[in-house]
Amino acid sequence: MQEKGIQVDKNFNEPADHLAIQLDFLGNLIIRSNELEQEAHMEVALAEQQAFIEQHLLTWVPQFSENCTKFDEFGFYASVAELLVAFCELDSHYLAND
Template sequence: MQEIKAFNEQRAEIYWWLSSLFAAELTDDELNKYHSPEIRSFLSGLGENPSLKEPIQVFTESLNRLQVREDAQLELSADFCDLFLKSDKHGALPYASMYIGKSGLLNDQPAQDMADLLAKHNVAVNKDLNEPADHLAIELDFLGNLIIRSNELEAEAHMNDALHEQAEFIKNYLMTWLPQFVAKCQTNDEFGFYASAAKLLEAFCQLDYTYLEGEQD
């Protein structure tokens, strides 16, 4: 049980990190940290998993290009704005309802379903993130909370139920639209930083889902 809980902490941190990438533009300080030995070591560690090797390599290459990109922070902020804050025509809006919904962005069922889930688990959304509940950053933040809360459980049966719930969330709330979102990022992110981050996210979600399914066998 302790091994699972230790691994859960790592999983939650990764989801929270990925959430932060899609929540807001990176500041100069945040961008500088990505070039630090600590972050590079963290990424190298993730890349040791065969399923993550290629996405980590592509993400790292985009970081390397950022080091020589003129006005890197401003340009990356512009990329973020063009992809995630403008129109879906030339961007990749990070809302589930843009890919699986049928009515409108703010009133669609995916946003309501996610809002209900947040309320059910009493998880508060970051007040600075003034977005509908089906925003990618909110869904990833919620998953991190779901994982870390399961570490309060002591019975193995309860932990298995929690892992199943996490697997179902990845399957039903993320993988139902994440591949389409990743494809849009690949098409519309010319520089490639956010496209590589999205691809890494998809690979990690798939890897995590496989792990969770295996833990329940």
């Protein structure tokens, strides 16, 4: 994140791999790629997004979703986690041109 000029607020008392931080970072990558004008730069930015999803989010979010399903009696967090997994998988496939 630091190489992209993004730092975690010192008042945020969670580790850098907290889901909120990871998703905020992905959001920043998306916003920055939408600001690019040259297609070559856009391709690099989209590849970075896809790599981040594959190498970071999809390495643990599916297991997180399964745990939410096991322990969330009401089902709200389990549903949101399932939606997040589906979004990450769909976005990764889209970015990889699958």
